[in-house]
Amino acid sequence: MDVERKYRFTWEQLGDVDLGRPNLGPYAKVEVYRLMQLCVRDAIESEYGMAATDRIFYRAGYLAGEELYRNALGHITGLKDFFKKLQSVLREMGIGILRIEESDLDNGRFVITVSEDLDCSGLPETGYEICTYDEGLIAALLNSFTGKKFDVKEVDCWCTGSKACRFVAEMSE
């Protein structure tokens, strides 16, 4: 689609944090991250509705997942190594604690949970899963690693009463 754009995201856009924040350093409060994400979602939803917003967040998460895979995970030697590196990157960056329930590469099915999720842990119970961005992110990570397309669905979330987000990933081709 030919639309006017300010940018196409690249990892370099994250900038030189050390240079830019000599006093404040690399961390910000989780509330600040959520404030932005929840307000961005609110604004997009009020203009484009729920379904379109879900698609946009999934897509944004997907883009983030691809970039994260390329720039943060390093050289990966196999499935075991993939999960190991992913676990440590997600923990170090404060995104969440990744645990694997099921990993079946041959049949293209994974069930994973993310505890203390950056997006939703501790949010009020609303009865719907909210981590659409994470769904996209996980889909991109699996896609980048396996070369196969994955659909990811969050089946349990802090917002539905669980104490961890649970994602089911299934190969879609």
Added chain:
Amino acid sequence: MDNCTRLILEEMASGRIPEAVEAHCEYAGELERLRAYLAALRQFTLALCQGDLSQKLETYGGPVAGSLKTLQANLRHLTWQTKQIAAGDFSQRVDFMGDFSEAFNTMVEKLDAAMTNLVNLNTRDTLTGLYNRAYFDAEFGRLDHGRDFPVSIVMADLNGLKQVNDRHGHATGDVLIKKAADILKVAVRGGDMVARIGGDEFVITLPRTGVDSANVILSRIRACIAEQGGTGPEVSLAVGAATAHYSGSMQQALTEADQRMYHDKSEYKRQAAPLSPLPT
């Protein structure tokens, strides 16, 4: 409140779950939903108690169902971790099950230490700490079918071990073998493998190493031999190298390296260098 509704509420308040809610009761719809919810929780919990982790509670949310689902997810993750450990991944640690975590992690650490010990016993030469013949054979086969070509091989044979053993005893001979092993260990790189495959025979595999780089390593070994210090018998090694360029050609390279090593050895014998005197 009608009698039917009161009876059902009393039954639930005492911890029982009624089989059904009669349609003519007041709030029959709400009561039926509550009953179905409790019945689903009962079924899910019962399954958990019996070790069945495959049940789903998808349509129900809320803190009770949510916590039960989290417990199930944790137990499923624990199962996955245990499978990983069974497959040899001793880096798995549990951090979500209180006292059990600590006990489990200690078990894994001990298992890891015991396995390392066992593996060392079976793969290492006790005198030098180098890999042994059995490990070399396995690794050789793996490399021959692998993707690390070109693979270079260095054969090294200790000169004069028999004479040292005969003249000064086996303890001194062992010192000589250990010194030779140390020289080879220092001369190679991180991913290279040094093995002792016979009394005075050593072999080194150099993955992703072509002829030129192999010659560099060979010179380094010779330099280390020339620069050796310390007391005890002086190490002299006959060496030969060859390079395998594709899968299936490792045996050929090994034979070539062996021939070159023998050529080097005959030079040593031809020069008939007398054995260095031992410090008295």
